[in-house]
Amino acid sequence: MYEEILKITYRIPEGKRTSYGLIAQALGDKIASRAVGEVLARNPRPGRPPFGIPCHRVLYSDGRIGKYAFGEELKRELLREEGVEIVGDKALGEPRVPEELGILKRRSEEQMKVREAALESSSWEIESFNGKILGLDASYKRARLYDYAISVGVLMDSSGEVLDALYTITRVSVPYIPTYLAYRELPAYLCIAKEFIDKADLIAVNGHGLAHPRAGIASHLGYLLDIPTIGVARKLLRGTKAIKIGKRYLSPGYKSKIYPEAIKAVEKADKLTKLLGRLFS
DNA sequence: TAGCTGACAGCGT
DNA sequence: AACGCTGCCAGCT
Numbered sequence: 001m002y003e004e005i006l007k008i009t010y011r012i013p014e015g016k017r018t019s020y021g022l023i024a025q026a027l028g029d030k031i032a033s034r035a036v037g038e039v040l041a042r043n044p045r046p047g048r049p050p051f052g053i054p055c056h057r058v059l060y061s062d063g064r065i066g067k068y069a070f071g072e073e074l075k076r077e078l079l080r081e082e083g084v085e086i087v088g089d090k091a092l093g094e095p096r097v098p099e100e101l102g103i104l105k106r107r108s109e110e111q112m113k114v115r116e117a118a119l120e121s122s123s124w125e126i127e128s129f130n131g132k133i134l135g136l137d138a139s140y141k142r143a144r145l146y147d148y149a150i151s152v153g154v155l156m157d158s159s160g161e162v163l164d165a166l167y168t169i170t171r172v173s174v175p176y177i178p179t180y181l182a183y184r185e186l187p188a189y190l191c192i193a194k195e196f197i198d199k200a201d202l203i204a205v206n207g208h209g210l211a212h213p214r215a216g217i218a219s220h221l222g223y224l225l226d227i228p229t230i231g232v233a234r235k236l237l238r239g240t241k242a243i244k245i246g247k248r249y250l251s252p253g254y255k256s257k258i259y260p261e262a263i264k265a266v267e268k269a270d271k272l273t274k275l276l277g278r279l280f281s
Numbered sequence: 282t283a284g285c286t287g288a289c290a291g292c293g294t
Numbered sequence: 295a296a297c298g299c300t301g302c303c304a305g306c307t
Contacts, residue, residue, distance in 0.1 A: 020303050030304075031287075037302045060303070067302030075302090140290060147290095178287045208288060216288075237288055249288095277291090 001027075001103070001183075002146070002173040005039045008098045010049060012057040015083040016096040019061040026097075028104030033061075035175035041069065042145050048078075057082075063090035107183060111214035118210055118219035122252035124243065127259060130158050131201030135265025136189050136221075138206070139273035140172070141280060147172045150280065151188035152272040155196055160264045164199070166192050167276055179237070181207055182217040189221055203229045204262035206270060209253030211242035222254025229253030232266040 008023050020040075024032035040055040046069055048054055056075045060066045065086070068075035076086060085092040138151040149172045155164040168191055174184040185207070193203055208216030209231030215223075222229030233249045236242055242249035243258050248266075250258050 021305090024303085032303095033305095034287080034289090034301085034303045039302095041302050043302090055302075058302075061305090069302075072302095142291080176289050178289075181288055206288095212288070231288095233288060235288060238286085240288095 001035075001175060002039050004101060004103060005036055006043065006053050008101070009040065009043075009055050009058060010053050011098070012054060012096060014048070014054075017057045017059050017079065017084055017091055018096045018098055019059055020066075021061045022095055022097055023058065026100050028100075028102045028106065029108065029177070029180075031179065032104060032175075032177045035177045037067075038175050041067075043069070044145050046070070059091055059095070063092070063095075065089065065091070104177070104180065107180060108214055111182075111212075111220070114215035114220050114223045115210070117223050118215055118252070118254045121255040122210060123257050124252065125257045126243065127257050128158075129202060129259035129261040132157055132163065132199055133262060133265040134193065134196045134200035134203045135262070135267070135269040136192065136203060136205045137266060137269035137273050138185050138188060139277040141277060149185065149188050150273050150276045151185070151192060152269045152276065153189075153192035153196060154265060154268045154272060155199060156265045156268065158261050162268065164196070165272065166195055167272070168192060169280070179213065182215075182220045185217060186220060186224075189217075190224065193221065193225055193227070197225065197227065201228070202256065202259065202262065203227055203253075204232050204265045205229060205253065206233070206266045207231050208233045208237065208240075208242070208249070209251040209256070211240045211249060211251035212237060213240060216251065216253065218251070218253030222256070226255075228255040230256045230259055230262045232262050
């Protein structure tokens with residue numbers, strides 16, 4: 001995703017400008033506009049092609065210049081040199097619309113497919129769970145260019161006793177984009193979950209399952225591995241419903257019901273990711 | 282218009 | 295432990 005955003009930015013011709021939102025639209029969903037800004041804030045080579053990536057040509061949607069690592073003044077100056085007309089605090093003329101890549105559009109379609117399978121295999125009944133639960137969570141460390149994910153899996157029995165645990169540290173080149181969390185966290189979860197595939201009866205993921213407008217990370221993981229999963233989230237998405245138990249919002253992921261025992265597993269994983277995060281900083 | 286909010290997380294108090 | 299703040303955004307109230 002970083003690569004795509006930088007590539008789109010690289011292709012904005014001299015004398016033209018675009019917006020964070022239009023780049024997000026080219027990726028397939030305008031909700032990613034903030035993530036575009038976050039990625040460009042870490043542009044490894046600010047400047048002009050062929051060596052630089054001209055993130056100074058990306059402005060706010062209303063034409064205002066917006067932020068720049070070396071200051072808004074320089075951004076405005078670079079644009080003026082390139083022939084972009086600026087009056088007051090805004091650039092004139094129409095922004096350039098980048099070529100559509102549609103990555104996020106394909107992903108949201110994939111999520112809808114996952115949702116169908118999740119809906120059909122799950123129910124919202126509350127039951128107690130009597131097997132081994134794998135709790136999953138991740139924390140992040142910012143580096144110069146990329147984030148690093150510290151992902152943890154904790155295997156528990158239903159009484160809450162820890163049987164086993166595993167963690168990974170991976171470089172992440174997918175920014176956080178609202179409703180696309182799965183694509184940021186899933187790769188590491190898949191690695192960990194595969195190690196426990198014969199031992200865990202249920203996977204509890206920090207995030208949503210069916211309490212997501214399409215399909216949450218818990219549903220997605222369950223679908224890919226064909227294992228029962230449940231989502232345990234801290235916050236609810238707008239316009240969605242989940243079962244609140246204590247401070248957590250639970251929703252079935254895949255082939256699952258609502259099992260309150262899942263909360264403990266996720267909270268344990270949450271503690272461990274934070275502990276490890278401190279250890280590595 | 283100013284203010285709010287996104288499955289934010291991390292970091293400070 | 296629980297808030298509040300911030301981060302190259304944008305659309306809505």
